Amino acid sequence: MRCVIARFPFELTKSGVLESMRGVKPEEVTGESVVIGRRVYPVKQVGQVVTGQDRRDFTVREVVLAMTKLGFTCRGLPSRPDHDLDLDAVRHASAALGAPTAA
Numbered sequence: 001m002r003c004v005i006a007r008f009p010f011e012l013t014k015s016g017v018l019e020s021m022r023g024v025k026p027e028e029v030t031g032e033s034v035v036i037g038r039r040v041y042p043v044k045q046v047g048q049v050v051t052g053q054d055r056r057d058f059t060v061r062e063v064v065l066a067m068t069k070l071g072f073t074c075r076g077l078p079s080r081p082d083h084d085l086d087l088d089a090v091r092h093a094s095a096a097l098g099a100p101t102a103a
Contacts, residue, residue, distance in 0.1 A: 003066040005051050006058035012050065014070045020050050032060050035073040043067075043074070 001012055021036045024045075032043045044055045047063035064074045 001066075001069055003062075003069065005047065005062045005066060006053055008051070008053070010051060010066075012066060012070060014072070017046075017050055017067070017070060017072070021046065024049055031077055032064060033075045034064075034067045035075070040075070 003010055003012055018037065021039075021041065024041070026039050026041045027045050029040055029042050033040045034043055034046050035041075036046065043060045043063045046067065047053070047058050047060075048055050050063075051058065068074050
């Protein structure tokens with residue numbers, strides 16, 4: 001399939017992407033991701049490996065569109081934990097530091 005990523009045309013195939021990503025260790029996913037085989041990769045990592053371009057040269061959207069057209073599953077941003085969990089962490093840190101003393 002022909003697709004344009006960062007103004008450059010690429011002929012990508014599902015089997016070609018699978019072959020390119022074989023043996024590549026997935027980085028930690030902090031944003032959008034692509035499921036390739038049984039592994040979940042950050043979109044920017046996939047784009048860099050498949051195109052050979054620097055991650056700053058293309059957008060997440062370009063890679064997600066290409067991977068979706070090839071039949072890969074793309075996931076959005078990971079869900080944020082509840083606000084209460086963040087508040088519990090602050091309370092725990094405050095308790096560890098101790099209460100302020102009166103001057």
